[in-house]
Amino acid sequence: MAIDNQELIRMYRTMLTIRRFDERASKEFRGGSGTVPGLVHSYIGQEAIATGVCFNLRLDDRIVSNHRGHGHLISKGADVRRMMAEIFGKKTGYCKGKGGSMHIADFGIGILGANGIVAAGLPIATGAALAAHLEGGDKIVAVFFGDGATQEGEFHESMNLASIWKLPIVFVCENNQYGVNTHYKYAVAGGSIPRRAKAYNMPVRSVDGNDVVAVYEGAKEVVARTREHIGPYFLEFKTYRWSMHFESDAIPDMRPKEEIEAWKKKCPIVRFGKKLLKMGVVTEKDLADINDEVMAKIQDAVDYALESPLPAPEDALEDVFSV
Amino acid sequence: MAIDNQELIRMYRTMLTIRRFDERASKEFRGGSGTVPGLVHSYIGQEAIATGVCFNLRLDDRIVSNHRGHGHLISKGADVRRMMAEIFGKKTGYCKGKGGSMHIADFGIGILGANGIVAAGLPIATGAALAAHLEGGDKIVAVFFGDGATQEGEFHESMNLASIWKLPIVFVCENNQYGVNTHYKYAVAGGSIPRRAKAYNMPVRSVDGNDVVAVYEGAKEVVARTREHIGPYFLEFKTYRWSMHFESDAIPDMRPKEEIEAWKKKCPIVRFGKKLLKMGVVTEKDLADINDEVMAKIQDAVDYALESPLPAPEDALEDVFSV
Amino acid sequence: MRKITYTQATMEALQEEFRRNDRVISMSNDISVELREEFGEERIRLTPISESAFVGAATGLAGSGFVSVVDLRMATFAFVAMDQMVNQMAKITYMFGGQAKFPVLLRMSIGAGIHMAAQHSISPYSMYMNVPGLKLIVPSTPYDIKGLLKTAVRDPNPVICFEHSALAMVTGEVPEEEYTLPFGKADIKREGQDVTVVALSQMVHEALAVAEAMEKQGVSVEVVDPRTLVPLDSQTIKKSLAKTGRFVVVDEACRTCGAAAEILAQVAEDDEVFRKLKATPQRVCGIDIPIPYSPPMENYAIPDRAKIAAAVNKVLGR
Amino acid sequence: MRKITYTQATMEALQEEFRRNDRVISMSNDISVELREEFGEERIRLTPISESAFVGAATGLAGSGFVSVVDLRMATFAFVAMDQMVNQMAKITYMFGGQAKFPVLLRMSIGAGIHMAAQHSISPYSMYMNVPGLKLIVPSTPYDIKGLLKTAVRDPNPVICFEHSALAMVTGEVPEEEYTLPFGKADIKREGQDVTVVALSQMVHEALAVAEAMEKQGVSVEVVDPRTLVPLDSQTIKKSLAKTGRFVVVDEACRTCGAAAEILAQVAEDDEVFRKLKATPQRVCGIDIPIPYSPPMENYAIPDRAKIAAAVNKVLGR
Numbered sequence A, B: 001m002a003i004d005n006q007e008l009i010r011m012y013r014t015m016l017t018i019r020r021f022d023e024r025a026s027k028e029f030r031g032g033s034g035t036v037p038g039l040v041h042s043y044i045g046q047e048a049i050a051t052g053v054c055f056n057l058r059l060d061d062r063i064v065s066n067h068r069g070h071g072h073l074i075s076k077g078a079d080v081r082r083m084m085a086e087i088f089g090k091k092t093g094y095c096k097g098k099g100g101s102m103h104i105a106d107f108g109i110g111i112l113g114a115n116g117i118v119a120a121g122l123p124i125a126t127g128a129a130l131a132a133h134l135e136g137g138d139k140i141v142a143v144f145f146g147d148g149a150t151q152e153g154e155f156h157e158s159m160n161l162a163s164i165w166k167l168p169i170v171f172v173c174e175n176n177q178y179g180v181n182t183h184y185k186y187a188v189a190g191g192s193i194p195r196r197a198k199a200y201n202m203p204v205r206s207v208d209g210n211d212v213v214a215v216y217e218g219a220k221e222v223v224a225r226t227r228e229h230i231g232p233y234f235l236e237f238k239t240y241r242w243s244m245h246f247e248s249d250a251i252p253d254m255r256p257k258e259e260i261e262a263w264k265k266k267c268p269i270v271r272f273g274k275k276l277l278k279m280g281v282v283t284e285k286d287l288a289d290i291n292d293e294v295m296a297k298i299q300d301a302v303d304y305a306l307e308s309p310l311p312a313p314e315d316a317l318e319d320v321f322s323v
Numbered sequence C, D: 001m002r003k004i005t006y007t008q009a010t011m012e013a014l015q016e017e018f019r020r021n022d023r024v025i026s027m028s029n030d031i032s033v034e035l036r037e038e039f040g041e042e043r044i045r046l047t048p049i050s051e052s053a054f055v056g057a058a059t060g061l062a063g064s065g066f067v068s069v070v071d072l073r074m075a076t077f078a079f080v081a082m083d084q085m086v087n088q089m090a091k092i093t094y095m096f097g098g099q100a101k102f103p104v105l106l107r108m109s110i111g112a113g114i115h116m117a118a119q120h121s122i123s124p125y126s127m128y129m130n131v132p133g134l135k136l137i138v139p140s141t142p143y144d145i146k147g148l149l150k151t152a153v154r155d156p157n158p159v160i161c162f163e164h165s166a167l168a169m170v171t172g173e174v175p176e177e178e179y180t181l182p183f184g185k186a187d188i189k190r191e192g193q194d195v196t197v198v199a200l201s202q203m204v205h206e207a208l209a210v211a212e213a214m215e216k217q218g219v220s221v222e223v224v225d226p227r228t229l230v231p232l233d234s235q236t237i238k239k240s241l242a243k244t245g246r247f248v249v250v251d252e253a254c255r256t257c258g259a260a261a262e263i264l265a266q267v268a269e270d271d272e273v274f275r276k277l278k279a280t281p282q283r284v285c286g287i288d289i290p291i292p293y294s295p296p297m298e299n300y301a302i303p304d305r306a307k308i309a310a311a312v313n314k315v316l317g318r
């Protein structure tokens, strides 16, 4: 493995940060104490993907995220304090409390925003890739979306447009196999998402989405090629969502219990931790320390969010237009 | 060839009827005499496709057409008088003058309507195919659309839906190579439409769209298979549009002159006529008689349209809702 | 009479209509287990996340002799299928000269208050009101939604039912016996003499609360619920105004070009009503902003009882 | 001053802005040869027939430091991209707390009179007016479109320009020198004392023709063209009304929930204006039907001079 040890540890820490962040955000929401007013779509189980992909990105690369976006944002470098504050609906949040969990953005570090409409980020990302193309250089865009998004017309149009214009964009499909309760083998004719990407004349790579090293290595080559600005690339990661579609019983989880349990055994973080131990990169103590550190960071983010003021009602009147 | 002579002659007559119909409708529009108030998208050059496909359909099969729809309607059995009257904006037209050229329908013979929005007929046709599926039996649907329509999201979603539900529908792509002035090799990533259909797990057949016998034979097998209600089929016909996008100079024709001329040499009607002569199915005299007969029929349609009354202004108030 | 929730009333309406006519077919990417169990997967169809396709398919199915029922969930999701609603479903009865019927019921959730921000919260009925060919209903009670949905399923035209998220758990009296409610018939939810308050959807309940509170102050407020926006029963509204001479319309949707603008315009442009108006007519609407996420701002974005009461007081000159 | 057509004025505005800022990029599936020759294929981009993709791309491009100009052609085609306009472009400035700018100009053709029926003829601006976050302009003359389009390209927000098909060949005076026109500033196209007629887009010309004809009958009509619908200059309208006390609003769009309803509502709900109204305010609008194909019906569907004159006479009590 050509990844340096510090980088491996950073990746582990990022994955764990995502995990602890979403555990806490979900708990706060489920607790019903009103700290988190709106729904949270947990990224738990998929941490390896955002981490492995974004570790290949530079600060000036851009990403576009979807409704299940916390992991993408954290991996790209978003500040967990401002994320938590946003989810808590506070004025200090990334969007001053206007967006909430599904709409966090940080344009300063190339996060062009999460999105509440399935597949709607793809056209926007395609436009960002057009910007990168027009700017020249080797900047790229990565757009994250689920298997469900491949069922929307906006997926089709964006794939086609990015391909004919040879735009520097990586389409990152997180195939967690379900859109809410619908299995992709039911909803995607032919049952193969890569096959579809190929029909747009796009190179495709399918990688185990629960193995962060495989994700990182796969994305590395893809990102390097995309930096040449010779066209888009499609990456499919098979994975699984551990939680319900969102943290509320409004929509029951209809997936087979055994399936959920089986995938939990494939935990990307446990797996990566074991690997790091085996490689001698870390000790059990190191892992425990990282966990403590991450827990403290998340607690700090929660404290920050709790202490932050709510927006005033009239703040709602600002930001409809830019000036 | 297994097609009986009478059928061959009927096919020839249908193709010629389409040709003469659109020649006349275009002339009336271009003449500027006000007989045809609205734009006409001429089907000239593509007659073999509608004819060859629809000759495999029964009266109770359904079709959905697009903006270039006259050929589809005539092949499915629409009354040229009521078509012409509609295009002339008369009360006796198929839609009482409310729809015009792009919106002719005849639900009585399974014509579920032409459509002015690119690709918008595909979801509607998919629904009609769902009806056929639910009814049981062996009724099918055929939907006609251009290469340009394959660029729209509605194409993608319909193909996918029809495929996963195994609906009895034939997707008929008339690849005349351009959407207005844009070549499909520019606008369709990868430059292959059949490849895309395959990605939806759909069987595909590509046939020369200027050879009516090939179209007929190809569609025959496809239609027979589709009648088994085991799933959709995709048919691509390569062809060429002779006229401008529509009969008006509002959008100049930017296609290479030589290309247009070369395709005119591949006239599907001349070609079929020669074949019939060579096969001894008809004599030169027969062909001339057919032409006279068709010309008379079109003249009769024009006379009918001319003699028909315009709608009264207040007729506009009817039909917003069904009762 | 028994009381059931808005959601239960909705379910009963669908169950009864699915039992009544086996050509009623539903499509959604989120299906009801209850309906599926009773009516099977052929009739209760699970779709991919492809709204244009299944809304369009609803039209094709309806034009082929079936009745389509589509649940789009959030009204914001419906925008991805806008062509199929606005260019197709709404217009083809007309464009084809009335030769076919398109019985389609589309359902979608509207409204703020769910803390999901602007891409999940909207009350867009006025956008559809500007598109002739669609019937639009905004039931505010369990009784109304049951009766109106049953009528919708039997209507030979496309109907959109806008269901406010906040109403789901609202309970109300619903008879055991079958009934339907006509379109184009407003319901006077509370009679009064001094002011006419026309309110839509969830705002009906807010208006009623205000009316009750004002009663104690000796003010008699009449609350009119149009129940259907297309067709709109302006007669009932005007009749109420002939009595009160004072007009307030309350709508959660954004103010500009909302349904409230239309209702106010119909009142103001009517010679007879205009003559009888004792005060400047008033709108109480959502502010012209996307719905924000955080509750203090979200609550501020839409009308509340204080704002309704203020408008009532204003037209009363208090 | 030289006279040029509406189309030429549009072209000049775009040429000037493309020269002024090389980060202005255009996308359309039907490109202008003239622009392409001058600015090249990288900036004048030919798209597939994929409106959602290129409208969405316009947003992403704009959010990445460019300025996007999109020609959607017919306003009906825009409905296939409605999600990208209504859920995305209009809302993301707000939802992201104002951290980025999205300078996008979307152009689309509106109006009846082209005999292409309901899927090619519509005037849907009021639908967008109900969606906060979009600026909306409806220029009626070559002078206005040139000045407003230039402002639109420089505006850091999404702007939709609605261009009536019937205006393409209309000529008018346009200065050689560069100028821009502000948003939110109505233009009094003709001064008058007796009646205020607010008219939109192509209807401005019809209203002016009526005003001219009525002048001969001794009636002095003031014609106000708001020019931009969001922001809307209600001050100018109200000031005119303070003078005339008589109000007619003319809009080709369907009556129900059209822009005319909003303008009438703003007039009627204003205490001061309401007090000064000498007659019931009137709307002259398109009938609530999809635009039919055949000219006798098509003409009937939208307002004409006779209908405008009748409304003016009515508010005058004649």
Ligand SMILES: Cc1ncc(C[n+]2csc(CCOP(=O)(O)OP(=O)(O)O)c2C)c(N)n1
Binding pocket: A067, A068, A116, A117, A118, A145, A146, A147, A148, A149, A150, A176, A178, A179, A180, A241, A245, C029, C049, C051, C077, C080
């Ligand atoms: C246009 C649209 N339709 C429906 C929804 C409701 N919805 C939100 S997420 C989701 C499932 C998406 O599945 P997928 O893309 O696989 O992402 P996952 O949730 O599995 O991460 C659905 C149907 C939506 N947000 N937007």
Ligand SMILES: Cc1ncc(C[n+]2csc(CCOP(=O)(O)OP(=O)(O)O)c2C)c(N)n1
Binding pocket: B067, B068, B116, B117, B118, B145, B146, B147, B148, B149, B150, B176, B178, B179, B180, B241, B245, D029, D049, D051, D077, D080
């Ligand atoms: C959604 C939409 N976008 C654009 C148009 C304008 N338009 C009409 S026909 C056409 C080209 C269609 O090309 P194709 O599908 O290949 O059909 P052809 O005209 O070649 O028969 C376009 C762009 C439209 N009608 N609808």
Ligand SMILES: [Mg+2]
Binding pocket: A146, A147, A148, A174, A175, A176, A177, A178, A179, A180
């Ligand atoms: Mg998924």
Ligand SMILES: [Mg+2]
Binding pocket: B146, B147, B148, B174, B175, B176, B177, B178, B179, B180
């Ligand atoms: Mg074509």
